[in-house]
Amino acid sequence: MGADGAHSRVRGRFLPGAGHTSTGLVAIGGRAPLDATTTALLPGADGMALVFGRTGTMGITHVMRMPWDTDRVPRPGTDPARAAALRGWPGLAGDPTDDFVSWGVTVSHTVLPGGRPVSADGSALLTLAQQVTADWDPRWRALLGRSDPASALWIDIRTSDPLPHGEPGPVTLLGDAAHTMTPGRGAGANTALRDARELGERLVRVHDGGLDLRTAVGGYEAEMRRYSAVAVRESLQQMHDDSDRGPVSRALGTAAQRTGLRLVNRVPALRRRLARGMQRVRDSEGA
DSSP: OBOSOTTOHHHHHHOTTOOEEEEEEEEEEEEEEOSHHHHHHSSSSSSEEEEEOTTSOEEEEEEEOOSBOTTSOBOTTOOHHHHHHHHTOTTGGGOOOOOEEEEEEEEETTSSTTSSOOOOOHHHHHHHHHHHTTTSOHHHHHHHHTSOGGGOEEEEEEEEOOOOOOOOOSOOBOTHHHHOOOGGGSOHHHHHHHHHHHHHHHHHHHHTTSSOHHHHHHHHHHHHHHHHHHHHHHHHHTOOOOTTSOHHHHHHHHHHHHHHHHHHHHOHHHHHHHHHHHHHHHTTOOO
């Protein structure tokens, strides 16, 4: 089972001709502790927020609240079953994770100072993120300034080419090893979970004697190719490298995005439609 990510060695051995295509975009991300100071810098106390730069650069923030407080006690309002599971988890007392806000900025590698990052040094990546968002709202730059350098990372955003069809056998792929996709629609993890469900259900039938292994793997791969192709395609459509566009074109594109999102925010029917569309892809459904 190749479930070892976008750089899967199993994929390389199993399907040496299955490649990836670079989008031309680079993402730099990190996180900051979620305290009163950080909360004041955010457009909202919870959930996600998008930032559209004038040059086509895009940012995102995502508030992450743990189901436990700083004393590692389940918070009031936590689902009783989940609270009981947390109380029974021996590792909770030693878990260092507190509330935080994660952020990311996506930019064309052609406009990055020096091109693609060559170092994974966290401080250098935070400095680079500050440079490419130098003309953004001061609150964004303050958020980056409060971030932990150890949390910083960068990703060369790629998308997988369609998997070639072949005879099913005792080796198959799951998750990013099968269908690396951009974060444009937030569908990657859910698609991998669907992979696990689809394959797992078939393997149970093999164990119970109702299906032979090759038929099970072949059925899984055929179904996985169908729904993952939708997720890969629609995720890619949300990510564009417009570095070759002129400044006026980029500015008009950004203005159109902002206007569209403001309209969606004000019209409940449009919000529901957008939410349904995003959920459809996250559920790996659709045509």
